[in-house]
Amino acid sequence: MFFRVMDKARIADLVRGLSTEYEVIGPVAKGERFTFSVIEDPADLRLDFDTTILPPKKFFFPPEERMMRFRVADNEVVDDEAFASPRVLFGLHPCDINALLLMDNVFLGEFEDPYYKAYRDATLLVGVSCSPRETCFCNAWDTDEVHWGFDIFLTDLGDRYFVSVRSVMGAELLDRHVETSPITAEDTAEFQAVVREFKRAFPAKLDTSQLPLLLDAKFDDPVWDELGERCLSCGACSMVCPTCYCFDVRDDLDPDQRSGERKRVWDSCQFSEFSAVAHGQTFRESRASRVKYRYYHKQWGYLSKFERVLCVGCGRCTHACLADISPREVVTALVEGSEAR
Amino acid sequence: MAPRVVVIGLASDFGCQVQMTNIEDHLLDVLGLIDLTYWQLASSGHLPAEYDVAIVEGAVTTEAHVEALRRVRETAGAVIAVGACAITGGIPAIASAGELADRYGCVYGEGGAEVACGRIAPMPVTAVIDVDYRVPGCPLDTDEFLRVLSRALQGLSGRIPEEPLCAACKTRENICFHDRGELCLGLVTRTGCGAKCVSLGRACTGCRGIAADANLDAAYALLASRGIPAEEFTRRLSLYNTLEEGCDR
Ligand code: SF4
Numbered sequence: 001m002f003f004r005v006m007d008k009a010r011i012a013d014l015v016r017g018l019s020t021e022y023e024v025i026g027p028v029a030k031g032e033r034f035t036f037s038v039i040e041d042p043a044d045l046r047l048d049f050d051t052t053i054l055p056p057k058k059f060f061f062p063p064e065e066r067m068m069r070f071r072v073a074d075n076e077v078v079d080d081e082a083f084a085s086p087r088v089l090f091g092l093h094p095c096d097i098n099a100l101l102l103m104d105n106v107f108l109g110e111f112e113d114p115y116y117k118a119y120r121d122a123t124l125l126v127g128v129s130c131s132p133r134e135t136c137f138c139n140a141w142d143t144d145e146v147h148w149g150f151d152i153f154l155t156d157l158g159d160r161y162f163v164s165v166r167s168v169m170g171a172e173l174l175d176r177h178v179e180t181s182p183i184t185a186e187d188t189a190e191f192q193a194v195v196r197e198f199k200r201a202f203p204a205k206l207d208t209s210q211l212p213l214l215l216d217a218k219f220d221d222p223v224w225d226e227l228g229e230r231c232l233s234c235g236a237c238s239m240v241c242p243t244c245y246c247f248d249v250r251d252d253l254d255p256d257q258r259s260g261e262r263k264r265v266w267d268s269c270q271f272s273e274f275s276a277v278a279h280g281q282t283f284r285e286s287r288a289s290r291v292k293y294r295y296y297h298k299q300w301g302y303l304s305k306f307e308r309v310l311c312v313g314c315g316r317c318t319h320a321c322l323a324d325i326s327p328r329e330v331v332t333a334l335v336e337g338s339e340a341r
Numbered sequence: 342m343a344p345r346v347v348v349i350g351l352a353s354d355f356g357c358q359v360q361m362t363n364i365e366d367h368l369l370d371v372l373g374l375i376d377l378t379y380w381q382l383a384s385s386g387h388l389p390a391e392y393d394v395a396i397v398e399g400a401v402t403t404e405a406h407v408e409a410l411r412r413v414r415e416t417a418g419a420v421i422a423v424g425a426c427a428i429t430g431g432i433p434a435i436a437s438a439g440e441l442a443d444r445y446g447c448v449y450g451e452g453g454a455e456v457a458c459g460r461i462a463p464m465p466v467t468a469v470i471d472v473d474y475r476v477p478g479c480p481l482d483t484d485e486f487l488r489v490l491s492r493a494l495q496g497l498s499g500r501i502p503e504e505p506l507c508a509a510c511k512t513r514e515n516i517c518f519h520d521r522g523e524l525c526l527g528l529v530t531r532t533g534c535g536a537k538c539v540s541l542g543r544a545c546t547g548c549r550g551i552a553a554d555a556n557l558d559a560a561y562a563l564l565a566s567r568g569i570p571a572e573e574f575t576r577r578l579s580l581y582n583t584l585e586e587g588c589d590r
């Protein structure tokens with residue numbers, strides 16, 4: 001890793017320069033919220049954004065993705081190419097970069113997913129520092145910091161960015177497209193002050209003491225029934241979650257019935273059909289069991305395999321849930337007991 | 342032999358049948374695969390005595406409809422109910438709330454009850470006969486219609502999504518109407534339309550019916566806590582869902 005400083009006004013140069021070689025994607029305003037979208041004009045890039053509605057996962061694992069086309073007559077696959085054009089994803093907060101690293105464990109682990117891999121390989125990542133909103137709790141999982149998994153990371157020092165360069169590609173791009181200067185001791189001191197301030201700005205840190213053990217101990221806790229009564233089974237939480245990776249696979253025939261396509265679409269464990277199997281059995285009939293399963297998978301199942309919880313504390317689910325069900329509330333209920341809520 | 346298909350309309354505004362004619366791009370592909378022996382909207386002939394697939398649009402509002410449907414069920418190998426009217430009773434079913442006889446006068450004037458002889462309280466096709474496939478919505482979604490028709494022609498099961506609309510709405514990155522204090526029925530409405538209305542800036546009116554997975558109790562409770570009283574939620578639901586269970590508080 002090496003470091004540079006860059007004048008804030010130079011961001012437009014960088015975006016314009018990158019646009020000559022890549023598709024540049026970054027946060028843009030949508031009403032009072034933000035989305036990751038293709039940047040047509042550098043002025044649209046809003047690095048002061050809070051949290052996007054959907055996380056960057058949509059660029060690596062789209063909500064609906066064609067996996068292949070097939071012919072009915074001879075059951076042959078006619079096209080299953082995974083193709084991705086080169087692009088730069090601008091403006092990922094630490095939680096979102098950490099979330100991609102958690103996704104990698106799933107899609108690039110034991111069974112490599114060619115679609116995800118093609119997108120991942122074709123995409124450079126530029127992170128940016130943030131300040132916590134009231135729904136953020138990344139500090140509970142240590143995902144408020146990111147040490148790898150990006151090409152460039154920009155820390156906001158007011159009038160300039162403290163630029164951390166992690167990859168050779170990041171260094172080359174910076175060199176080619178924008179003017180930067182070497183860091184001074186003063187820049188480093190200011191960087192540290194900004195980081196300290198960031199850490200202080202969080203609301204009270206979520207107590208996660210002995211969480212996996214408590215999940216085991218409180219499998220039959222009434223808290224799950226209460227949550228089940230409130231949950232709408234709408235699946236919004238899974239869609240907006242940067243670490244939810246479940247999908248359904250569907251085959252649809254073309255109108256002429258001669259060929260068709262297989263696609264995968266985002267799915268949610270909060271739907272009853274998610275656990276339905278052939279001959280109609282559904283393993284998680286009750287809403288309570290489905291809400292519970294979401295937390296057991298994230299805070300226990302994934303942890304037991306990859307030694308991390310499958311949550312980065314981005315707070316998107318908290319914002320999306322009309323029933324006000326949030327990981328913060330669920331974890332607190334387990335750690336402090338139901339009465340404490 | 343190509344499967345013989347008929348399209349039958351009961352009480353409706355024929356909107357779904359019009360939608361079917363709007364599938365220009367694919368209509369010829371589909372027509373090449375079937376023997377369309379009767380289409381109420383597009384032909385002047387009579388319903389034949391034998392056919393394989395019946396596509397039924399509209400709500401049941403007369404005794405004659407009930408009779409006709411029973412015959413359809415006996416004749417057709419597969420029945421596809423299309424549109425809100427056929428599946429939830431839709432807009433016609435609003436008339437089933439309250440005293441039916443009182444309503445004739447407002448529509449037909451004096452002597453209305455005689456004109457309206459043989460009328461019964463409106464109900465969906467699905468309340469009279471078992472259907473094999475459903476294409477909900479007001480009007481039907483043409484892509485979904487083609488997918489379902491294709492499944493019927495292939496003899497595959499009639500899968501219909503069971504969950505509420507919000508997930509699809511999130512994938513379109515809409516700002517939730519409830520964040521602005523406006524009521525949107527997507528939180529209990531059956532998904533599958535791709536969150537069309539919501540993405541075009543109009544709150545969902547529930548045309549696809551109540552999702553099997555919907556939690557109406559929770560929806561009523563959370564809306565009340567956000568200042569939307571039960572009567573208002575019920576009133577909005579009644580546009581398409583008067584007869585759906587649990588929508589009457
Ligand atoms: S569970 Fe919620 S807070 Fe955690 S990563 Fe997913 S959306 Fe973010």
Ligand code: SF4
Nearest residue numbers: 231232234235237321
């Ligand atoms: S967003 Fe909330 S209401 Fe919807 S499925 Fe998730 S926890 Fe349940």
Ligand code: SF4
Nearest residue numbers: 507510517518525527
């Ligand atoms: S706008 Fe409607 S469909 Fe979309 S998330 Fe909100 S309630 Fe659900």
Ligand code: SF4
Nearest residue numbers: 534538545546547548
């Ligand atoms: S958004 Fe609602 S009203 Fe509009 S088509 Fe979909 S289900 Fe019907």
